[in-house]
Amino acid sequence: MNAKLVGKKAIVTSGGQGIGKAISAELIRSGCDLAIHYFSSRDGAEELVAIAKARGQRATAIQGDLTKEDDIKRVAKESANFLGGVDILVNNTGDLVARHPLQEVTEEFWQRVSAVNVTSALYMTRELVPFLVEAGGASVVNLSSLAGRKGGHSGSLVYSMCKGAILTMTRSLASELGPFGIRVNAVAPGLILETSFHSTHTTPQSAAETIRGIPLGRAGGPGDVARAVAFLASEYDGFITGATIDINGGVYSV
Numbered sequence: 001m002n003a004k005l006v007g008k009k010a011i012v013t014s015g016g017q018g019i020g021k022a023i024s025a026e027l028i029r030s031g032c033d034l035a036i037h038y039f040s041s042r043d044g045a046e047e048l049v050a051i052a053k054a055r056g057q058r059a060t061a062i063q064g065d066l067t068k069e070d071d072i073k074r075v076a077k078e079s080a081n082f083l084g085g086v087d088i089l090v091n092n093t094g095d096l097v098a099r100h101p102l103q104e105v106t107e108e109f110w111q112r113v114s115a116v117n118v119t120s121a122l123y124m125t126r127e128l129v130p131f132l133v134e135a136g137g138a139s140v141v142n143l144s145s146l147a148g149r150k151g152g153h154s155g156s157l158v159y160s161m162c163k164g165a166i167l168t169m170t171r172s173l174a175s176e177l178g179p180f181g182i183r184v185n186a187v188a189p190g191l192i193l194e195t196s197f198h199s200t201h202t203t204p205q206s207a208a209e210t211i212r213g214i215p216l217g218r219a220g221g222p223g224d225v226a227r228a229v230a231f232l233a234s235e236y237d238g239f240i241t242g243a244t245i246d247i248n249g250g251v252y253s254v
Helices: 018-029 042-054 069-083 107-135 146-150 157-180 196-201 204-212 222-234
Strands: 009-012 033-038 059-063 088-091 138-143 182-189 244-247
Touching (some): 009 018, 018 033, 018 088, 042 059, 059 069, 069 107, 107 157, 107 182, 138 157, 146 157, 182 222
Parallel strands (some): 009 033, 009 088, 033 059, 088 138, 138 182, 182 244
């Protein structure tokens, strides 16, 4: 357990699979009570709820489509009501959706990728600000990507733009919400295997080529990201805000 996180009330969006599931599990191990949002990964979310309850912690799984504003409002309200407040928000929802070069980008595709990656985080934070203010010291952690730093591989233009927007949103909200005791930070993972994201969008050949350029000589795993998120969450009363932790094995640094 992490003494600073024991009893803290946390929400993780898309917390039933992949990196989100690893983050949820890490926060449970650290002693948090948890509201786990999921879109389609019900089994993963309910598995985490059972783990938390077996440890004597409170947890619930809440379904919702975070590309829809009404669902965002409902998920935020149900989560905060279940927990009795909110200390930590992890905006993990995101997806490449598909690879399209510029000439194939349609308005529908642009709107879809933006809604999944940016609007979900923006509106979820907006809905939960009153609870985060009430916490008297709170953490928001946003999931960006190495693509938001470097521009991504071919066909990931819109996704990369959205993940870059998450970095800017993080800095802007850190300034806006800081006076209320709310810290806002981000993590930017590089190649993280063992996730449905890379199982869907990354070929073994592409992964091997990327790994050859990573100084540490390996891809990351969901736990590498989860530990960094838990650290940022635990510093709810700390002095770190507006920052991004790059988790990429040294392939990119600032």
